[in-house]
Amino acid sequence: MREHSGARSHVSKHALAKCDTAASAILRTLDANFTTRQRWERTNRDEWGFAMVATLLVVVILGVLATIVLTLQSPSTTSGTGATTPPGTTSTLPQTVGSGADLAARVACESDYLSITTALSAYRTLNGAWPSPGTSWATSSTRGGPFLQVWPSEQRYFSITWNGNFLSVVPAHGVVSRSNAGTSSPKTGCFAA
Numbered sequence: 001m002r003e004h005s006g007a008r009s010h011v012s013k014h015a016l017a018k019c020d021t022a023a024s025a026i027l028r029t030l031d032a033n034f035t036t037r038q039r040w041e042r043t044n045r046d047e048w049g050f051a052m053v054a055t056l057l058v059v060v061i062l063g064v065l066a067t068i069v070l071t072l073q074s075p076s077t078t079s080g081t082g083a084t085t086p087p088g089t090t091s092t093l094p095q096t097v098g099s100g101a102d103l104a105a106r107v108a109c110e111s112d113y114l115s116i117t118t119a120l121s122a123y124r125t126l127n128g129a130w131p132s133p134g135t136s137w138a139t140s141s142t143r144g145g146p147f148l149q150v151w152p153s154e155q156r157y158f159s160i161t162w163n164g165n166f167l168s169v170v171p172a173h174g175v176v177s178r179s180n181a182g183t184s185s186p187k188t189g190c191f192a193a
Helices: 002-073 097-127
Strands: 158-162 167-171
Touching (some): 097 158
Antiparallel strands (some): 158 167
């Protein structure tokens, strides 16, 4: 019996040693796999960062090359002063001094009309009604004013009047416009200034 129980203990020790060896092998394999995975993730992350930087660099270089090619292929225009104007830019310089003055007068008239329209709206908002005819309501300090420092006009080209109901642009030469800055065809108001 003793032999039999000794064989049993011998088998048990032997089986235990095999299990221990198998468990160690499994742990070594798992550790190796884990280490390899960490190394692969680190390498993959580094390569991904490098790939992003390389892609960005390629895009920048292509953008610079495209700009150079497009600049060389499109002819630039030169104005009479010798200055170069970028392609696609239009110049609206007046052909004569007179046409430049007319353009300036029209723009000033439209700007003044807008300023008076804004002052009228502010007056009505504060007082609940439109102001009385004339220009004094805009520059006086009564009833929430002054709404304008001075009543705008350029007597040589235009004047703007308020009759209590509507604003009129009276050009020095041309047709009066009522309740608007004027029209370009037929030329009225600021467009006739």
